[in-house]
Amino acid sequence: MxxxxxxxxxxxxxxxxxxxxxxxxxxxxxxxxxxxxxxxxxxxxxxxxxxxxxxxxxxxxxxxxxxxxxxxxxxxxxxxxxxxxxxxxxxxxxxxxxxxxxxxxxxxxxxxxxxxxxxxxxxxxxxxxxxxxxxxIDPVVAGVLFTANPITGCRTEMIVDAAPGLGTAIVDGTVVPDHYVLGNQAPALPDGDGCLGKEQLEELRHAGRRLQEHFGSPQDIEWAIDAAGTLWLLQSRPITTLFPAPPDTGDTRLYLEFGHLQGMLRPATPMGVSLLKTGSGMWLKAVGATVDPHDPLPRLIPIGGRLYFDLTDFVRNKSMRKRLGTSLEVYGPRVQGAVERMLDDPRFAPQRGLPFRLGSAVKITVRLAPGAIVGIVRSLVRPDTARAAAYRAVDEMRRRTTPPAEPATPAERLRWVIEDSHKAVMSPDMMGLVWPLTVGMIAGLVPSGLLEGVAADDELDIVLGGMPYNVTTEMDLALWSIAVNAREHRDLFLNTPPEELATKYRAGDLPDIGMAGFLDRYGMRAAAEIDVGMPRWEEDPAPLFATIANYLRVDHPEQAPDRRFEQAAQKAEKMIDTLSRRARRRRPLRGRLATFLMRRSRKLTGLREIAKFAWLPALQAARRQLLLTGDDLASRGLLERAGDIMFLDLFEARAAVHDGADHRDLIAARRAEYERELRRPAVPGALLSDGTDVEALAPQGPVEEGVLTGMAGAAGRATGRARVIRDPAGAHIEPGEILVAPTTDPGWTPLFMTTAGLVTETGSPVAHGPTVAREYGIPAVICVRNATHEIKTGQLITIDGTAGTVRVEEEIDDAISG
Known part of the structure; x- marks a missing residue:
């Protein structure tokens, strides 16, 4: 045909x-x-x-x-x-x-x-x-109708752009159209002397509703009205840029994106979300909280595969809403400002009642308080002993994470994942590990308040540089040591694709540079590693070989990561001495306390990464058991391949194992959605239940030409060529380049060791990326909106990690030619 x-x-x-x-x-x-x-x-x-x-x-x-x-x-x-x-x-x-x-x-x-x-x-x-x-059609007026607001994402607004004549001028952007916003219930009123009247706008609204209902999603509709006043519909297609809407609860809710605090903006797999909630439920039960077994964390909502926290009840609480602004500083100024604006929205007016069960809160406090007091005091008095105990706790949790003995049935494997995989790591205080960690974080933050007016922010950042005892920093330096071992085979590791090197390694065809020992210690790590659905480095070491190739390009001794880290540590110790003398002269009591805490910080603040590190062996072991279960389901024709089990939740996997449920169609749909979301360039930090990106409602502030504004992440200035990277797997970065990324988690940090600076679109001053940047002594600017689109690879940029700015420099050659 x-x-x-x-x-x-x-x-x-x-x-x-x-x-x-x-x-x-x-x-x-x-x-x-x-x-x-x-x-x-x-x-x-x-x-x-x-x-x-x-x-x-x-x-x-x-x-x-x-x-x-x-x-x-x-x-x-x-x-x-x-x-x-x-x-x-x-x-x-x-x-x-x-x-x-x-x-x-x-x-x-x-x-x-x-x-x-x-x-x-x-x-x-x-x-x-x-x-x-x-x-x-010979239109007297034509245009475009969006059945949801394509800018804010709001599903309760329709947008109409109209102009006299053919609608192509609007699509081409060659005219400034008349712009109409049609509320969900409000009457359609023309704005001034526009080209559409009330009846025409209402007709468009009704047409939009019909088409949205027919196609089942918000639509982008081209239309035209002829001289007789007849409305013609020329095209209807999905609005592809909208972030997925939250679940319909019948109420206006406010959701806060959770993942970027962990440096994770990619979507999580359904199994990743399910196991995260199940493991957290184990901890809640251990401390005496009442838990729904089907959803232990009901306020943690997956939207578009990202994890959002339902903040609504806290915003509506009379006492808690007053403290929200301060508590949200870690989210950065854009998200913080977006939530603060919602406090004036009548939909979030204060209401009576607490956002949690008072009884559960009391039980948790009673359960944790005695150990917290003892643990915190011990950590302050004997930090070296507390740190050593924390490392022993990590080893003990790893030892206790024991999968079912072989041979095991799929039912036994799945039962272990659900009931036992997280038992050791989800003890109330993680075997005492959390108290020295907590003291370390406090010791790293409090001196800035004590030394206000005495020490500048960039000086306090230097104190946090070259921080010892950070498991992620230790991992990166261990990988650098492997790269040093690889120097005698430089051409092989520098010129062979990482995927090919990984294949050779698995076949035993590579020189021994120490990779086996590294993977034995760190093979459970990966980018987005809190998602059990993500392959670990032990399964695919190709990203490590790509990073080794980056390290082999370092040819200046002062650029060597171990040397840079050592220099950052020396500067930190020297700065503590400087600030101590200055503070004791000006504020004797505060100065002594600040000096004490800065010294304790050097012994304990590096432990901030250790809690997640302790959790990773449980995730690694659970992943292995899930993949073995998936392999069995695939052999029974219930899955296409073993890895498809990661697109089920634990309950669905159990139904497949016990009842023979065939979820292949569901998995195919979820995988397609997951792959679409992987390509999404931006994720809203705060979201309303009608789909509105709250940040998009903010008025635009003054913008200096060539300057992008974000948030201070790590002090210092650097000028270099930008290298825009959206996925660390196989990424190439030259020594001295500035890494520009959507976000970063520990899986990204090996790239930091040769970069001159860091720019991210999201993040928090306490997130992994800027923390590790401070420890390496490289500047970082975070929360730079659309940085990976505004900045191009190869552009010369200057970043100021204290001011939180990124300047795109005018090239000399361009200036001369212009």
Whole structure:
């Protein structure tokens, strides 16, 4: 079938007619008014055999005259890829020869540079081109209707942009359209002398509601109104940029993104979320809290695969709302400001009642208080002994994490994951580990308050540099030592792709540089490592070989990471002496206390990473058992492959193991959604239940040309070429370049050891990235909105980690040529 009338098309025919034609056919079947037309299917495109006589005959049956010739690619108007403007449309085409020429040009537009690049960006390998031919409408006004606000994400607002004449001027951006915001219930009122009246806006609103209901998602609709006042619908496709909406609770809720505090913006797998909640539930039960076994953390909500905390009840609490601003400083100024603005929103007016069970809070306090007092005092008095005990606790938790003996059944493996995998690590105080950790964090933060007016922020940051006893720093330095061992095989490790090196390593075909010992200690780590669904380095060491190649490019002794770390430690000790003398002269009592805490900080603050490090062996062991269970389910035909089990939760996996439930369709849908979310460039830090990105509501402040503003992460200044990296796996960075990333967690930190500085889009001063940056003595600027898009690899930038700014420098050559 080479030519088919639009009225005969539906969404099931997308592979034959492309996305645009499929959408038009669906609109016609839904009873909407669509210009008459037909589709030349992909069959002709695939053979590059244009049936000219059939095409002309269909054109004549349409009545001849002026038509619109529009591309309709099979990868167009999809839920995760709109392809807006990527292929060509030709208007006012009249006559047989111009029609044939327009069709061929539509075909050619599939392979333009912009279309090929777009497909690569959204992960589409190939596509075919159908072509839609429709009668031209002569509009007096035309435009675009969004059934949700594409800027803020709000699902209770529709946006209409309209202009006289053809709507292409709006799409092309060549005119400033009249702009209308239609509230969910408010009447549609025209703004001043715009080109649309109240009745026309209401007609558009009703059309938008019908199409959104028909297609099942918010729509981007092109429309036109002719001289007779008739509304014609020209296209409807999903709004692909919207962040997924929170679950509908029937109430306005405020959600706070949780992952970026851990340096994780990629989506979590369903199994990752499920095990996180189950493990946390074990801890809550251990301290005496009442826990729902089906959802131990009901306030932690996965939205778009990211973890959000439901902050609503805290915002509405009369006493707690007053302290929210201070407590949210760790989220950075944008998220903090967004939440503070919600305090004035009548939907979050204060209400009576606590946001938690008072009885549970009392039980937890009584259970933890005695040990906390003893542990904190011991850590202050004998920090070396407390630190040594913390390391012993890590080893003991690892020893007690014992999987079921082999041979084990899938049911036994899954029972162990659910009931036993986290028992050791989720003891009330993690075998006493949390108290020296807590003292270390306090000792690192309190001196800034005690020395206010005495010490500058950048001086206090120096005190935190070269911090010993950080397990992540120790890991990075251990990897540097392996790179030193690899120098005698430099060409092999520098010029062989990391994936090939990983294959050779597993086959035993690489020189021994110490990788086996490293993986024995750190093989449970990875980027986004709190998600059990993520492969560990022990499974895929390719990222480590990529980092080793980066380290081998270091050719200046002073750039060596161990030397930089040593220098940062020396500067820290010297700064403590300087601040101690200064403070004791000006504030004797505070000065002595601040000096004591700074000294304790050097002994304990490095432990801030140790709690998660202690948890990782349990996640590693659970992952191994889950994959073995998945392998059994795959052999029974219930999964396509073992790793698919990570796209189920623990209850669904149990149903598959015990009842033979087949979840393959569910897994395929979740995997597709997961892969779409992996490509999402930005994640809202604060989200309303109607989908509104709260940060997008903030007024734009003054912007200095060439300067991006964020938040201080680690003191210092650096100028260098930017290296934009969105995934650390296989990443290449030259010594002295400045790393620009969406966020960072410990899986990223090996890259820090050769970089001159760090810029991230999200983060917190206490998150992994800026903490490790301070310890290496490199400047860091965090919370720079859209940094990975505003900054390009190779640009010369200057970052100021104290002021929290990034300046894109004007190149000398550019200045001369300009």
């Amino acid at each position: 080479k030519i088919i009338h639009l009225s005969e098309i539906d969404s099931s025919m997308i592979d034959l007619v492309g996305g645009k034609a499929a959408g038009l056919g669906e609109m016609i079947k839904a009873g909407e008014r669509v210009p008459d037309g037909f589709c030349l299917t992909v069959e002709s495109f695939k053979s590059r055999n244009l049936p000219e006589s059939e095409l002309i005959a269909a054109y004549e049956r349409l009545g001849g005259g002026r038509v619109a010739v529009r591309s309709s690619a099979t990868a167009e108007d999809l839920p995760d890829a709109s392809f807006a403007g990527q292929q060509d449309t030709y208007l006012n085409v009249e006559g047989a020869d111009p029609l044939i020429d327009a069709v061929r040009r539509c075909w050619d537009s599939l392979h333009t540079e912009r279309a090929v690049a777009y497909r690569a960006t959204v992960g589409i390998d190939d596509a075919a081109m159908a072509v839609v031919v429709q009668r031209m």
